[in-house]
Structures are given as C-alpha cells and as structure tokens.
Amino acid sequence: MTATRPTDAGAPRVRVLLVDDQELVRTGLRRVLRPRDGFDIVGECGDGGEVLPAIAVHTPDIVLMDLRMRHVDGITATSMVRGLSDPPPVLVLTTFDDDELLSGALRAGAAGFILKDSPAESLIWAVRAVVEDGAFLDPAVTERVLTGFRRATPEPVRSDSVLTDRETDVLRLIARGLTNTEIGARLYISEVTVKSHVNHIFTKLDLRDRAAAIVYAYDHALVTPGALDR
Template sequence: MIRVLLVDDQELIRAGLRGILRSRFGFEVVGELPDGAGIVETVEELRPDVVVMDVRMPGTDGVTATRLVRAMPGSPPVLVLTTFEHEEVLAAALRAGAAGFLLKGVPAEDLQRAVRAVADGGAWLDPAVTGKVLATYRDGAIALHTAELDALTPREIEVLELIGTGLSNAEIAERLTLSEGTIKTHISHVFAKLHLRDRAAAVVFAFDHGLVRPGPRD
C-alpha cells in the first residue's frame, strides 16, 4: 500500500481523492489536512509515502507547506494538485521541491499513476501545462547546473532522457535491461555532475537541453 496524506481546503475534493486512492487500487489515505498548517507534525506522526497537496489554500498555502515538508530529513515526495493553470504558482511549487504537479479534473487513472510515480522516486509533470511551467521555472530559478551534457557518459545521457519522460527507476531499469541498483548509481552520477538538486530539476534540465519535449505521456 502507498500511504497518502491529503492536503486540501475543500472537503468535497478530499472526498473525491479518497474515492480514487482506495485500498483496492493499492493506496491508503492515512490522514487529511485542510491547509498546510501543522504539516510538519502530521508528516512526522503519520509517515506518508506521498503528500498530495493543493496549492491555493487559506492559511498556509501549498507552496509554503511543500517547502516545509521537503526541508524535513527523509521527507516524502509532494505531488501538487490544482484547479489553476497559473504557471507561476506551479513553478513556485517545483522550486519549493515538489516532485510534480497535476491539474484537478484529470482522469482517476492519471492521478493514480502520478502518485505511484512520485512514490517510486519519479517526477510527474502534467503535459497540459508543462511547457509554460518549465519556461517560468527557468526564468525565476537560480541556476541548477554548471556543467553541460558533455560531462555525462552516453549511458548517463540516456538515463537523464528517461528521467525527463517521467519514468521511475524501475521502469528505466526495465527499458535499458539493467538492474535498478545500476540505474540508481547512474542517476547519482548525473545529479553530482550537473549539480542537480532533485528529480524535478533533472526533468527541467532534460527539457532545457532538448532531450525531452512537452507532449502526451506514453
């Protein structure tokens, strides 16, 4: 079971998320919050595998709450959900450390896939707004890398490209017919060589350098 913490100010939305993230699909909703207040204490107590976070909430907003969660040792990944397509807000969530974002109203299967992906250490960027969000992210972010692609081996470039498409470590291992441990080693080398903070930054790098382009996910 993937343990999920829901953070959204609307009870109706949380009820809908509970219906999608049910045990029959491999999920367990271990807790809920109406905003980001108390998020650190709740995460410490419940130890969720993934935090599903709204960004526009009264009180402590989702970007601030994401930053608080990601500052915790061994913090769970945060998947941002929003009805807003404001790229500045979603870019701010990425800069705060979110593993990805998804627009509310997507099919239930997409939400389930997104939660599984980030729980497995992956990133998930909704293709409907990815291009605009990444452009805004790059404009406002501090430089996340100081090296270029020539610092990587051909295999590391291949791994970076697959990270950019949103594949998990296990999926990359299957695609390249390598062990998951080997993939983790390659990813560690990529992050170190390019001075990347996290997987979301690796996705941005892959888009920046033309390895991946916004579009529908396979």
C-alpha cells in the same frame, strides 16, 4: 474520477496524506486512491499549517498538496515539509491556470504536479511514480510552468557533454516520466544500475532532485514538451 488500473498484489501499500481546503476535492481523491488499489489515506488536512503535525503522526509515503489555501498556502507548506530531516515527497494538485504557483512549488522542493481534473489512472500513475522515484510533471502544463521556473531560477553553467551515452539515455527516460524500474526494463539493465546512473547524473550536473533533472532535460532539448510515455 474512477480508478481503472488493477493493483499489483505484491506492491507495497502507499500511505497518502491529503492536503486541500475543499472537502469535495478530498472526497474525490479518497474515491480514486482506494485501499483496493493499494492506497491508504492516513490523514487529511484542510490547511498547510496542519501538515507538519500530520506527518509526525501519520508518517505518510507521499503528501498530495493543494496550492491555494486560506492560511498557509501550498508553496509555504511544501517548503516546510522539505525542511524535515526525512521528508516525504510532495505531489502538488493544481488547476490549469496555476503556472506561476507551480514554478514556485518546484523551487520549494515539490516532486511534481498534476492537474486536479486528470483522469484517475493518471493520478494513480503519478502517485506511484513519485513514491518510487521522486518526480512527475503533468505534460498538459509542463512547458508553461518551466517557462516561469526558468525566469525565476538562475541556471548554473554546466553541460550534458560530461554525461556518458548511457547516462544521457537514462536522463531522457527520466524526463519522459519513466520510473527506475521502467528505465531498467527499457534499457535492459538492472534497477541497481539505473540508480547508479541517476546518482551520477545528479552529481555531474549539480541537480538537486529528479524534478530538476526533468527541467534540465527540457531546457537542453533532450526531450520535448508532451513527450511523456509509458
């Protein structure tokens, strides 16, 4: 994979912790998430059991987490990370056929997932989106993963009718994969106002995080599979 997106010189550098039991995969990720593109690989783990000590030492902005590892798997490790008092977001790395594991990762608190064979540009986009606002669901497998997520997660009775028209617009754009900055530009409102709308959406719909908001939007036909755009 080769990164093609130029780095915004004013953007803060992103501190990344890699968690994968395959050295070859970690090498490929290092080649994409390069210092010249605004990323620092601050640590690497070969198993989920190494993650908490690595976070304590390296204080990453994001954890890229494999699901299938020999001793402590990615779902268990994600749950452990989310139990910290100030956890970094977890972006799961997956293969095309890990649907059930991915739905489990979402329930464990992962901020999203991306296929391992995605283009470098998509990985860079996903990492920055998660660091900025907290969620990215790879559209290639989203609908299948959400099917498993719905089966295993009881849905509270609630209605998006409690949202204002503007909040509904914001929710649709969250589900399309836009960050708060991009939503503000799309709707001609400030980022502070977007954050206020997002907080109201979470409160009114009893949603835990941005990933849950995306699931909600898909389930209530506010956006359709494959609708992510930029």
